[in-house]
């Protein structure tokens with residue numbers, strides 16, 4: 394099975410929880426990226442790895458026409474409900490089913506790095522974007538500025554051992570790393586920026602429901618069992634507990650705007 398079939402199945406498992414409990418926290422990242430890429434009235438935007446479609450909803454609210462593609466049928470179905478009139482396809486970021494130069498702006502919010510060959514996925518993003526249009530790549534910021542880093546580490550310990558040298562979640566977070574990925578894809582890097590977002594959950598049960606909803610966690614559950622994963626995550630997120638019992642995590646994101 395290719396990366397998109399494997400990832401799509403994993404990311405579909407708890408699509409509703411992702412959409413309702415995690416995705417909303419990324420709103421400031423989407424807004425900052427669309428502002429930096431000049432998305433406004435009349436823009437055409439493709440969101441690669443569009444998930445449940447909140448970024449596309451935000452692009453539409455700015456006056457853009459949105460299209461999306463994701464590997465996960467469960468997430469794409471939610472995106473279609475949320476973005477009526479948008480062209481949302483199921484597919485693989487490495488083979489985008491759109492003609493050359495179709496969009497003003499192509500974005501990938503935490504998605505290009507899931508491709509088996511991220512440079513190929515970025516070359517595809519470049520192909521479907523018009524000359525002088527923008528491609529935006531967004532990934533986790535630096536580990537020290539991500540309060541969910543212990544959660545990611547706990548999940549990593551419950552996954553099958555990665556092949557030697559396999560990139561971890563922060564592999565693209567250092568200054569210059571996104572540029573080093575974009576250039577071989579034929580993109581011209583411009584501004585790299587960081588945005589800090591805040592993820593909030595009302596209580597521990599809700600935090601666990603939300604934080605179980607990702608492809609990596611689903612793979613950890615299938616490897617180590619749900620009880621182990623719940624226990625590991627509950628311990629890792631304890632520092633985020635507030636005096637009222639809610640959980641809050643501030644996380645940095647890095648995004649790069651490149652020209653085609």
Ligand SMILES: C[S@@+](CC[C@H](N)C(=O)[O-])C[C@H]1O[C@@H](n2cnc3c(N)ncnc32)[C@H](O)[C@@H]1O
Nearest residue numbers: 397400404442444464465485486502503504507
């Ligand atoms: C971290 S989630 C981000 C989702 C969305 N961009 C957001 O900000 O909420 C990663 C997304 O990438 C999608 N994905 C993973 N591998 C993919 C591939 N090869 N092609 C297309 N989408 C992929 C997953 O299904 C998932 O929706």
